[in-house]
Amino acid sequence: MNITTRQAIEKELNELYKPDQPAQAPRTIGFQRNYTINLVSYAPNRAVCREVEAVLQELSPLFPGRYLILCLAASEETIPLHHHVSAHCISSPGRGKPICCDIINLEAKAEVLEHLYGLTLSLLIPDLAVEIWWPEDVPMQSMFFRQIADEADRVWVDSAQFSHPEASLADLAVTWGVQFPKTVLADMNWVRFRRWRNLVAELFDGEWTPYLAQIKRVVIEYGEGSQTTRSFLLTCWMAARLGWQYKGEPLAKIPAEIEFDSAGGAVTVVITPVAAVDQKRDRLFAVRIFTGESPSGVFTVVRDTDPQRVIARSEIGGVESFCRILSFEHLGFSHLLGEGLKHWGRDPAWESTLAMLRTILKASAVVAG
């Protein structure tokens, strides 16, 4: 087995693109290696590692890049660090040579991984953005994470995958900007319910915009037994965008009911579970928005009995004024990451949502201390 150094890895990658035998050369149409991003991903075990690799393979046609997977080896592994490399090529009619990018898989035991910063950095393609995808809890105490996050342009987390989403999000909201002022924190969960945000926003387009100032009550339904993270993020997003003020004390947990003050009076947001046959983790089931009188409006986005169908509807003074039925196919990680990577830089809506979350939720004692 080859020793894991930058030179060895680059050499193996170069070998991949050479024809196996000189005789093949005339038939080889050739490849074009291409990089548009660096994407470093972490996987806590081999099973996740394989999943991550599959996601990156799906992503590679959209964002050909240098992909690194840092896979945590089991403690009983005898080899502390090893690697393998693969090339992923996309050929499409009329585009000439197949376009190829690399996936470098580094498997390391925990104590080695903690010191892999130098190697990881040396494998990145210079002058290209560095994106980190950390699909589980963020290890703020890890030296490796701190170093790599500081170097990155953006770190992708998935709050739906956190073991304690509310505490972790509250902690991140407080500490991220202080620890990593130059690195953007992005949440795949935020991308995941962008379609819901879009639909809620759409209900208030045009002549219905004035109803936003009259909102009195919002009911957000999620699948019983699942997390409330997305429901809470949706609440924070609405509150932040509409200028609602939270006047209560910071809370340790996401509450079932939150009171806000708005220019149009008090607003109550209720986060409530509903029985659901098809329960995807943290799935949203309905958002129901009620406005005050003259005339009263009811604006709803509801997941149908077919979970792939969502109905956006508004009713003013008891009369339906708008209705749209959409198909919401399930979004996999490659789709979410792909959507997220399309947009570069900070997302003010996300940042103001996180700021609102920080106002409502108390950071953990460790962070606060």
Add this chain to the structure above:
Amino acid sequence: MNTKEFLHNPLREGLSRERIPPPCTMVLYGASGDLTKRKLVPALFGLYKKHLLPSSFHLIGTSRTVMTSETFKANLKSFMQETNPQLSDSLWEGFAQNLEYLPGGFDDPEAYERLAARLRETDKKKGTLHNRIFYVSTPPNVFETVIANLGQAGLNSEAKGFSRIVLEKPFGRDLESAQYLNRQVRKVFREEQIYRIDHYLGKETVQNILVMRFGNSIFEPLWNRRYVDHVQITAAEDLGIGTRAGYYDQSGIIRDMFQNHLFQVMCLVAMEPPISLEAESIRDEKLKILKSIKPFTPENLERRAVRGQYGAGLLAGESVPGYRQEPQISENSTTPTFAALKLYLNTWRWQGVPFFLRSGKRLAKRATEVAIRFKDPPHLLFQETLMDLSPNVLILRLQPDEGMTLRFEAKAPGMSMDIRDVKMDFSYGTSFIQDAPEAYERLLLDCMLGDSTLFIRGDEAEAAWSALMPVLDAWENTPPDEPFPNYEVGTWGPDSADKLLVKPWRKWRRL
């Protein structure tokens, strides 16, 4: 309601990158025509697939052909299936729910009354908020009738929602007719409501000219008469006139390509940085370029314009007829199918730098590009290899193989000072593997959003015609200097085009 009010929804902030337009109805005049099935409906379907159509969207196709909505939809579906055998039935059905057909004569006032009533119903039923786009894709001689009747029926009113009119090219056939058409349309619609379409501006690579110039700091300092020897803009087609014989023989290459596409590309290449990306700022700068074109005169025309017409020949090994042998074309036709122009811009930046524009049918290959040829270095240090030095050229490939290439000199490996030209290449296909949206998708979306940046303003259209009228007048009133046909199918046009270049180091690029 206008776009600004629509965007004022605070929940939209941060989501605005999605560019979802407000609810609206689009009325398509000329709905039984080719453009509808080949470009417009596929573009709308493309937007639908990408979830970029408004929440409430409705398309009413109209033309003189009598047919039902069902036939209209079936015809469109059948065409879509021909071009895309993988067309998803369920996706199409979802989209087709938003389509209907309303037959009517363009000059029949009652048809407009029926349309107005149908629009009111649609607003009520589908929540399209009184927002209307009238897309006029008819033969140009009907534009005036459609516009006047829309006005008569009050469909130009923006009292309750927006009302926009999209006019397909050609916008007039000369300066006089363009001015007349502008007057007619402005009697009914305000300039802000008028969208004159040039699909070239919807191409990603054309828009990239702006990003490349003004989103980078390394190009702009060189982008002037001090460093640029000349600019070549080429739009070459290997195809002939296809089924457009009637139109083409009346128009010719100048009307078909120069007045709109090539001039617009030249404007983006030559214009000064706009003060903002607002539509008016960009269009103001483009207009300055069009107005700065040094006039063609009878005295300079021979040195600055060359015309050609293709004769029979071989293309890709197959025998291809000449222009005069094409169906419906007279055997004595003097319509140019090729033109090359040498333009000078009377601006501080470009004084003395020629812009060579050329376009033709049945040329060696299909390719559109802009080539900026830089001047030679001021001091020739490498005297021994002088003959081998090639000029630096920056090439913006607009289609196909979209991208950019910079050609420069490098030392070849070895003990002697051998210099060779090498290329630094950027290709859209490899850096952004996903397909770019079709030009019409972008333009239709922009129109729904009320963004007129990529559309041509009335004064731009007139200025472009104004610059070209001496060429058109001269060519229509005098026979060609050399007998037509003067270039063979599959070549790069007539040899006489070389006379425009004058300087020995200048040559037409072989694409």
